[in-house]
Amino acid sequence: MDFVLKAAGIVIYALGLAGLAGLLPAGGFSTTMQWIAAVVLFLHILEAIFMFKYVKLYKGPLLVSIFLTLLFGANHWK
Numbered sequence: 001m002d003f004v005l006k007a008a009g010i011v012i013y014a015l016g017l018a019g020l021a022g023l024l025p026a027g028g029f030s031t032t033m034q035w036i037a038a039v040v041l042f043l044h045i046l047e048a049i050f051m052f053k054y055v056k057l058y059k060g061p062l063l064v065s066i067f068l069t070l071l072f073g074a075n076h077w078k
Helices: 002-020 028-050 062-072
Strands: none
Touching: 002 028, 002 062, 028 062
C-alpha cells in the first residue's frame, strides 16, 4: 500500500511539472495538475513543519528526511 501511495505522489508531482513545462496538452488538465501538485506540496510543507518531531527521527541526514517528507508526506516518517 505504501508503494502505491508513494508512486501516486510521484505521478502527481511529475504531471504538475510536465504541465508547468508545457509538455501536457493546453487546457484544463494541465492547469488542474499544476494546482493539485501545488496543493499537495503545500500540505506536505505544513506536515513537515507541524510533525517535525517525527521527521527528525529519520536515521539519515535531516535534509534528506525533509525532502522525503515533502515528496511522500506521512508515508515517509510513519
